[in-house]
Amino acid sequence: MIRLVCRMLKKFAGKMCCCSKKQRRHSSVQTSSYHTQAKRNIDRETSMAQSVQSVLSVKMNLIIEPIVEDVEKVEYNQLQKQFSRETQTAAEDIAQSFTEYISSKDAESVQSSPRSQKQKGVRAKICNFFARMFAKASICRIFSQVKTKYHSEANVSDDDAVNSLLVDVEPVLQTGGDPLGLIHRLQNLSRDDMLELTGDLSDLLYSHVTGDRALESVREGSLGTEESDLHPAAIIYNDIRNRVVCFLSLTGWWLENQVSRYSEKVLTLMENETTAQIPQVTEPEPEPEREDPTVAAEAEHRQVSKTCLRFVISTLIRKVRKAVNGDRSFFTDLESTIQRMVDETWAQLKGTDVNILSRNAENLVKVVFRDIRRKWGSSWGVLVAIERGDPELLQYIATSCKNHLMKPRSSICC
Incomplete structure (x- = not known):
């Protein structure tokens, strides 16, 4: 009986030892995989x-x-x-x-799924x-x-x-500690x-x-x-x-x-x-710059020109207001006035060869201000036209921009 028990214990110990080695090998494989x-x-x-x-x-x-x-x-x-x-x-x-x-x-739904948080x-x-x-x-x-x-x-x-x-x-x-709050501010x-x-x-x-x-x-x-x-x-x-x-x-x-x-x-x-390996996925937005770089360059150029036009309009208003000693509260809504004038003037310049750039915007302000003040007689006359939303004023500003920017380069300092 004692001999039988000893044999059973040896077999059990051998199985435990074998099991322990397998577990160690499996653990080693898991660690390597990790x-x-x-x-x-x-x-x-x-x-x-x-x-x-x-x-x-x-x-x-x-x-x-x-x-x-x-x-x-x-x-x-x-x-x-x-x-x-x-x-x-x-x-x-x-x-x-x-x-x-x-x-x-899921990789298949990256582009088709709703926008998540x-x-x-x-x-x-x-x-x-x-x-x-x-x-x-x-x-x-x-x-x-x-x-x-x-x-x-x-x-x-x-x-x-x-x-x-x-x-x-x-x-x-x-x-205030919010790294994403600059735009909102x-x-x-x-x-x-x-x-x-x-x-x-x-x-x-x-x-x-x-x-x-x-x-x-x-x-x-x-x-x-x-x-x-x-x-x-x-x-x-x-x-x-x-x-x-x-x-x-x-x-x-x-x-x-x-x-x-x-x-x-x-x-x-x-x-x-990220999803380039999925054959059925197509680009959600065409990239015209790959097909025709000129089209993309022209679009960027127009956007820069419109941005510079806003600078011209806002500076004109400030110069007019300064000339009549008006403060910031003179206009009912200054931002709306600027935006309206930019949109309407840009509509008249659209389709022309006029390009307002940062290098000529400041000088353009001077010549346009001189022209409109001469046309309306005084800074007060221009101010009243701005406040009334006179369409003739915006047409005259657009015409002045065309006249000066379509002249030879030497006629307006850049």
Whole structure:
């Protein structure tokens, strides 16, 4: 009996030992499989981040190139390096969110399924990235233009000027800890917020151009005073403030009408990249630039021209209001007035060869202002025509633009 029990115990021990070895081998296989899958996930995320960065860079350049075309070469190079770093950081964040969005869906339904909350989150991050780049490029443009215009009074070291400016701009653009709230903030500026943001950006740009802090006397001297009576510092501050007002107005319009178009293109390209292996999936939106690059280039050019027209109209209104010493509240709804004038003037320019660009917009304002004031007799006459919505005024503005921009290049400074 004892011998039988010993044999049974030996068999049981042998089975346990064999079972333990099998379990260890199975555990080793599972661990190896886990590490392999983890490596594949990391490689896939890295590849996705690189793809997103490439797409963002292309679309970002389409947005900012018309803005920074007049920026000096040194500052332009600094700006490109900084934007390249920001694009890489944004691409990693967007790629991670996009991967989570794709993982929550079947590959066959990526493009046909309704927009989920995760997809909206990806779109919001893309829009916010473009909004930040547009705002920063515009601010750097103001800095470069003012520094060049007042070079004798400017006190700027070109070695790191743009990087220093962008570092200081960052807190001004922050929205209470919400990294995705920039668009909402700039699209919904109240009168008080507009004044506060205008003041903050004007002070910041003034300090970077001159190397001095904007004193209260400089700020007050820029309001309601003839330019010939101003101190040089107040003249610079006044110029900066006017440019900032135009920038905020233009940014609000761009965010309302353009940023979603760029974000949709990026998201579509990302989804196509992910589902390229599925034969039945077709691109939801044709890409005319592949078929005919000229058509896409012309569309982009028209959009830039319309954006510059808004700058011309808003600056004309500001010059007229300043000429009659009218304050911001003179118009019933300034934004609606600007938008109406832009839409109606653009309708008359559509189909012509008139191209309003950033390099000729400022000079165009001067000649159009001179023409309409001569036609209506005085700035008050122009102001009344604007308030009444006189269609003849808009027709005359369009005609003036055609006359001056269709003349030989030497007739209007660029």
